[in-house]
């Protein structure tokens with residue numbers, strides 16, 4: 001579902017020595033990373049952001065982005081200085097209204113030294129003025145900004161924010177967002193949440209977007225281009241906004257036939273996962289050449305190629321399922337990716353079951369039977385896959401097998417109680433795989449550590465004695481005649497596996 005993107009594992013050593021007054025001896029620099037073992041440079045330590053206000057201007061012809069970002073934050077320690085993650089050039093930084101010193105370290109660290117040290121608990125207003133061409137920013141040799149003939153798009157995982165705004169770029173630091181973007185008349189700027197207003201003046205149109213629930217930086221999105229926008233309301237009054245590039249060619253019909261069903265899919269997912277967690281729903285399709293989709297909050301990103309073989313509602317199910325599993329409840333560290341992808345993939349299996357195109361059990365049996373024991377698929381541990389395998393197919397398919405094994409072990413009543421209870425218990429927060437195991441054990445009232453160890457952590461094809469009642473537990477050797485037939489939904493689900501398309 002996502003493109004894999006590696007950030008260099010080693011941070012440039014911070015060697016800047018600061019003259020700290022004796023009276024401020026307890027003040028120390030915030031860490032240049034938030035502490036994620038997969039991505040040591042991601043995020044920063046020492047403060048927490050509660051709100052981003054981004055006021056931007058973008059010129060599609062030249063790819064020039066100019067912006068002023070205002071961050072509301074709180075110091076979490078006595079801070080002598082702190083970092084933000086940003087790849088664009090900075091002209092001025094103010095902290096609580098006063099000019100601050102700033103310097104660049106490595107490819108994405110903006111080191112900010114405020115005029116006076118910041119006491120733990122102090123409210124911070126951080127203003128960063130910046131400009132540049134996002135397509136020219138390379139971090140780890142890579143760009144998350146996709147240029148299109150009529151603009152550009154920021155939608156990438158695990159990082160995309162550094163290409164368009166300064167942030168504490170890790171899911172552990174979520175915040176609300178106001179994104180205001182001025183673009184030449186005739187273009188549109190698409191972002192997350194609700195379009196509060198738009199107005200035109202002197203040839204430029206400004207779009208004001210608001211995402212009013214906690215949102216991880218990588219789930220913030222921006223797309224500028226020429227779009228056709230459709231709007232509606234769900235039965236419960238949630239605003240729906242979809243945007244289609246005017247340049248989708250032959251994929252246009254299939255894209256609309258898929259994404260216009262977002263309301264129906266959201267309604268069905270509410271039955272499985274509980275109330276929808278955000279203030280808007282929708283999707284957008286820019287005219288990019290990539291092939292993946294991404295669960296950008298309230299408004300997933302879809303590549304046109306997802307619809308090359310006709311409508312694919314399964315990908316819509318996957319990205320909207322992430323609104324509960326991934327966006328509202330986010331990973332603690334990126335090694336917890338199974339809590340996102342195992343369940344987003346499993347939701348596609350449940351949709352197939354509901355549509356009569358193959359039950360989740362049949363899909364699980366098919367995956368199990370078509371992956372021989374020697375397939376490297378079984379060496380990937382969905383519970384801690386490593387950064388280079390974070391978006392491996394095994395995280396999705398073996399990850400969903402683990403969910404089916406849980407369902408077989410605890411029965412449908414407890415299973416669906418878990419599916420609905422988890423997004424409520426950890427709403428708008430972060431959670432680890434181990435938190436899920438504990439939660440499932442509590443709801444089911446039985447130990448499940450062995451089952452999850454078998455399906456998430458053993459680097460081999462499970463024989464699964466813990467799920468002895470299920471067909472996948474018996475495996476092919478136990479029932480050699482039972483060669484699973486490919487479920488009808490299989491091909492559409494497989495078309496959403498666009499994770500290897502570098």
Ligand SMILES: [Zn+2]
Pocket residue numbers: 001002295318322340341344
């Ligand atoms: Zn996904």
